[in-house]
Amino acid sequence: MVTEAEFRGEIGKRAVRVANCSGAHGDPGFQMPRQLELGSVDFVTGDYLAEMNLAENATAYREGQHPGYEQTALDGLVESIDLIHKTGAKVVINGGSLNPAGLAEKCRELICSREYSLKLAYVSGDDLLEQVQNELKSGPDHIPDHLDATNAQVKLDHLTKSFVTDVEHRQLVSANAYLGARAIVKALKSGADIVICGRVADASPVIGAAWYWHSWSDTDYDRLAGALIAGHLIECSAYVTGANYTGFDELDMDALIDIGFPIAEIAHDGTCVISKHEKTKGLVSKDTVECQFLYELQGTAYLNSDVTALLDDVMIEQCSHNRVRVSGIRGQPPPSTTKLAIFYQGGFRSEFLLNATGYATDEKWDLYEAQIRYGVEQRGLQNQLDVLEFQRVGRPESNAPTQLRSTTYMRVFGQAAAKETLINLYKVIREYGMQHFSGAHRSLDLRTALPRPYVAYYPAIVPQDQLKESAIILHADGTVEKQIDAGHPPSYQDIPARKSYGPVSQIDMDSLGPTTTVCLGDVALGRSGDKGANINIGLFVRDEGAWSWFASFMTISRMTQLIGDDWSDDFFIERVEFPNIYAVHFVIYGILGRGVTSTARLDCLGKGFADFIRGRHVEVPLSILEHAKRFRFAQKKNVC
Structure with missing residues (x-):
């Protein structure tokens, strides 16, 4: 095992090598040991949380029917624990999801079973469900501001507005703030080898690794901003090494089967080189990095709990084969608020799929939609449905050589507050089932047409100074060695007005x-x-x-x-x-x-x-x- 002294002896003398092992809860556990086996890295980070993960499992977790953490994160730790001990690499992941303490306990048991001396920590403070529930008992005036509320030109969806005005009657499912990297850094400085997080921002594990490695201060904004973008580039795993790549059709298909996951080499000045292990498949090119850079931006300012990254002058350059340098990122103080993802019981939804083939498809769908809308009106359902859409998916191939290539489908999608409303919608569909256009047919599985509860999303903001973020360091027996207050950023700035403009230079x-x-x-x-x-x-x-x-x-x-x-x-x-x-x-x-x-x-x-x-x-x-x-x-x- 690499000792802490040996590990720290490298700190600050070279770029830190941060490997990613997960971009979503579906990425398998074996990607973590792969990143440790195939070459030298200093950190392995993983992002297991999409915005819907926590909400999907929240009710089951609180009813004792789900562990609260992501199983693939535990799988990765189980398969990697020997390599973590052997190599001295540190692990920072947000796979703790709703229950970082629970995943930390599983990891502690794993460490003890091997009799390793690895130190473990977890991050708390993102779960604000109880706080938000208490605030909302006072009425709609106490609901947190919507994420887009400061933009006067944005029209919020009418159902979003109904949540605000009728919030007393809504059952909240989860409310989690997006935390920064401060608690991660505190845990690493306390000697943690593995840090388990819940809902930290996607890039926070990478920011925390670089911040700790280079001993930056919390006002090294240019450097922190560079690490933020490095984290943004690798947090979606294979998205920067050839997956979800719009130029995929230019590549040999074999290169995109079993793609290698990325590595960010982050220098002391915050610039980074994106790479991957040699002899793995996929591609790290200027184009793949640029595609991922542009993913899920909100313009030229990237907001994070620790720093605001200004992207106007970004440079993305191919250094060599499978190595791309990213520079030109500038930093400023973070905003005084951070994102708060609120999910609540939205009601019920259902969808019914019907197929049409070949000749006169447009007219077939016109007839079908008219039939169902007539039935909906006859039953008086039109004012009970929050959403009713008739979505035509695809167009038949002209002179198709097979029936499948001549077939498209319609997706009848409904949402309603009451389950009975969607049951009645399904009754309408059945009532007109034998009045169908020529050649209508459906799939054998009708379960999607039955009403199912769904959770709705309200993206909000919460003041950072209200957060109680902590790093909790554990003894080998599972008791708390110490709980470290992460504190708050030393200064904030107002959220800058979003830029929007036409062509800077117009040509003829x-x-x-x-x-x-x-x-x-x-x-x-x-x-x-x-x-x-x-x-x-x-x-x-x-x-x-x-x-x-x-x-x-x-x-x-x-x-x-x-x-x-x-x-x-x-x-x-x-x-x-x-x-x-x-x-x-x-x-x-x-x-x-x-x-x-x-x-x-x-x-x-x-x-x-x-x-x-x-x-x-x-x-x-x-x-x-x-x-x-x-x-x-x-x-x-x-x-x-």
Whole structure:
């Protein structure tokens, strides 16, 4: 085993190597020992929590039917404990979820069974359910502010507003604040080898590792901001090494099977190099890193409990094969508030899937929707349903050689406060079941049509100074050695107004010569994701020669046009540019309704939105298209 003195002897003398082993609760436990086996790392971090994880398990946990922590996190620790002891690498993960103390206890038992001297800690203070419940007993005036409430141009979904006005009758499921890295640093300074967290922000384990390693102060804002972006880049595991990559079709398929997970090498100045272990599959390129950089941003300022990262001048450069350097990040004090994810019982939902094949599909769906809407009106359900949508999924292939390639489906999606309302909706569907259009057929599984309870999402903010974040250091027997108050940031700044602007420099489009109609994806890569009720999307071209055209072309009005029939005047769009990486970034407010578990959209996390936009037809100058073709060919040479 590497001693603490030996470990600390390296601190600050070189970049810290932080490996990621998980980006969601589905990433298997064996990814943790892989990161320890395949090469030298100083830390292994893991992000096991999407916004819905805690809510999905909260009720079962409080009823004693779920352990509260993520099982794959425990699996990883079980499979890695010998390697942690042998290598001296430290582990910081948020797999504790609703019950970090419970996962810490399981880990303690594991350590004792091996008779290792590893020190264990966990972080507390994110669970604010009892506090929020008590505040809401006083009425809607005491509900925390919505995350987007400060933006006067954003129209909150009407169901979000109903939660605020009717909050006394809502049953809360969970309320967890997004913590920073302060308690993690306190635990590491106290000698912890393994730190178990609950709902810390996604990048906090990486920030904590770099902050501790380099002995930064809590006002080293440029350095902390750099670590924040390093954490942002690797916290989604394979998303930066080839997964969810819009340029995947340029690569050999074999390179994307069993992708290696990433490593961030974070220097003392906060700059980082993103890499992966040698001989693992996947790809770390300027493009894969840029795609992940643009994922789930909110513009040019990235807010975190410890620091505000300013991204305007970001630089992303290929150093060598599978090594990409990220620099240009500046930091400022954090905001005085942090995100608070509140989930509550939203009622019930159901969905019914029906298939249509071949000829006159549009007319078939017109008839079916008219039939069901008539039945809904006859039963007087229209005012009892919170949501009723008839979503047409796909279009039949012309002259399809198989029936499946000629088949599309309709998703009838309903939400209501009362279970009986959705039972009556299903009765309507059954009543008209034999009045169907020609060739209608359904799947054999009708369970999705039966009402199921769902939890709805209310993203809020909470003052950081109200939080009681702690690092709890454990003795080998499980008793508390000490509980360390994490404290609060030394200073705050007001949340900066979000930037939004048109093209910085507009060019004459006619000067670029003749155009042709192609998919936008033929010239631009990108990434999209969700932030509550909103979708963010970043799109970029690959060389400076195409940038002036692209920045001029991708306006707010263009994005509105590309959204097409999905556009609503209730939405609001912000636009910014990242000129050093040839990217334009948009936030579309309100497009996901209430977001996450309560949205009616099939793509509830907005992950497919970028590919929808890239699939739209646009007019592109032939000269720009030639640039794009050269880069697509060159990309094939960069894969292992």
